[in-house]
Amino acid sequence: VRETLLLAGWFVCALVTGLADRNWQAYLRQTEQRALEAERTREEAALRRAGEERLRIARELHDSLTHSISIVKLQAGVAVHLARKRGEDVPPALLAIQEASGEAMRELRSTLQVLRTDEPAGTPALLVERARAAGLAVELTVTGEERPLPTPVDRAAYRIVQEALTNAARHAGPAKVDVHLDHEDGQLTVRVEDDGAADPSCPPAPGTGLTGMRERVTALGGTLEAAPRAEGGFAVRARLPLGERR
Template identity: 85%
Template structure:
């Protein structure tokens, strides 16, 4: 059986309360005249410690009242102070040092009142004052230590966030540099090839000659290369998605693709990393459908579960399940995004024909994953 952290804490608190109660009861068993009512008071004061995380002041009041009543009735030894010592420590740990000191004084007064001689009063008072002072100091020290750990963790998280922001900034600058280099070099070269091919086709037709198929292929490939290069440059210059999956579907419809969007579950805002990944997955899947599926129908589904987002993009195009596609840059990029988020991706032809992209993205991913 696997227990969560809260369950383990409750078990540890209950174990502490039982151990304290057992120690005090064991000591009470050696005292003459201990009655069932005394054992009940011991049990109430000790078992109350199990709730110290939720109600430290309430636990302090119950432990002090029941243990003091037990001391006044049975006149036990100093070990009877254990439940109050534990409650004082936890109250001081929760920043209730004033009421912790007051409870210590109340119990001391009750315990001293049962001492028969002046010597015992002095000895027991000094001993218990030392114990209660230690309980207060260790409670405050524990509180300060926990605060220090929280501050250290926050500083570490802030430093990590700063490093991630710097890395993202450098990555953005590198993308822009690559985009400029591609624009300055490849765009010019491809434009020259396309222009020369167009001029050659025009001159051949003007002279009444048959245009060579290779020349037409060069002209068409040049135009396709320019479109692909412009799309690549747009992606490099755009770091964040510029819309939503619904907007992508609308754009695909406007471009002539028959696509439908279905959203199920409790739709809610996503973290930036998950939102960006979902946008890119739908974008790439629709792009592939427009390029390779032909006049196909595409169905986009977004399913919001409690702990994950399921994305499905299915088309009924001509993809054959017996011929799996060779992963290109688009599919590889999708898989990298999903893997970085700890999700799963399946992109393959469907048995009934067409192509299917299915991704499962865990929700609640920290902002600095990607």
């Protein structure tokens, strides 16, 4: 009888322990699920606030800069028209103002479109074509198996190439620029390198462009290197994971 009671006690103890462990595992799963839901909710709220802030900035830029640039462009156009009507030579500075104001208006409209959508206005290949048409010696190389990219990765790659080409056009001088997109398993590697005037002993101060580039890459769980090359010139290398970051 004693042995029977002992076995029954062990059986009950094992049963209770198993039930307790199963309940504990269920509790842990529920806690983890609630944590994931809370994180997802916070991310959605952050994205919503960021979208609202972009729209606010777009409205401010439209209401202030668009009007001012339009006035400058209009006045320059009128001055050019009157000078030509009188048969006078148009001052080069006035023509430069007219052209610059028109270009500023086009850039502003493009910026407003980006702020309202936050979507790439093209592809890295289109950026390379535009830079080449503007006089920059740039080549594009794509390796690996191309595939549709997640929207955040596609957007980040476009902005990285855009910012790197802009910096090369401004600071590299008469240089050759190589843009390389490498589609690997699980990640996209973006490299933009030039053989310009950058000096390895004088690293550039991080400006708004590089800071924004690094923030985009970090948000995707990737890595970014942006520094002068040992052999001269400047290099931007970004590794972007293709999977969603939890």
